[in-house]
Amino acid sequence: MSCVLGFDVGSKLTGVAVGNPFTASARALTTITVRDGEPDWQRIDALQKEWLPNTFIVGLPLTLDGGEQPASRAARRFADQLQKRYGLPVAFVDERHSSQDAAHRFAEARASGLKRRRDAAHIDAEAAAVIVERWLIESPAQPAIDH
Template structure:
């Protein structure tokens, strides 16, 4: 078994969540966390429940690679998260992850309302899968 990895797609309303399988081969989307005062404690609970050893956070960038206002929000979120955990946090380019997640969900036959509840965690799974494929 490989150490488990948590993938995060940060959003101001919802935080997409994905966790690697026990073999460290695939990213599995989990229910999103609603952005609130308890968000960090919910993430810490996942870290403890799944014995997470690394967190991968999607970092938004312009199509040309530059940082965005959202990149700054992600950096601020990760700094606050570091106050609560001691495991490494890794950033991964998340350009087009939401579009890829939307495309994948649209072929599943889910209606728009159901897709909206799953897209953030599906995007987190894309970011995490890219990381898993490189390690």
């Protein structure tokens, strides 16, 4: 079964999620530490080997009016590195409001007893799951962007 790995790229932490194209669902996996602008590639290597994705999804942070910003360039750089390192297609998803959606999901899970306060450290991974689900729902028939 094929899957996708999604990333919510940050300056200190990058959230990672896995998505299932058949169910159009995703789940948060982990967060990866970013140091001096570089993610922990060993952890990403391990996730790639474990999940064997056929596509990577990267959240593209845009301004409210849809313009690029410094964080957009960092996400594009990360996507280029992913594509070169693994030779797999990479797709971008507009990640505006994904962090708010992730926070809302976390609050609902806490209210129902499924999450605890200490789980808030993984909110970036939950944001990655939101990004992956957006791509799965909005772009199921579209091929990933190979750059």
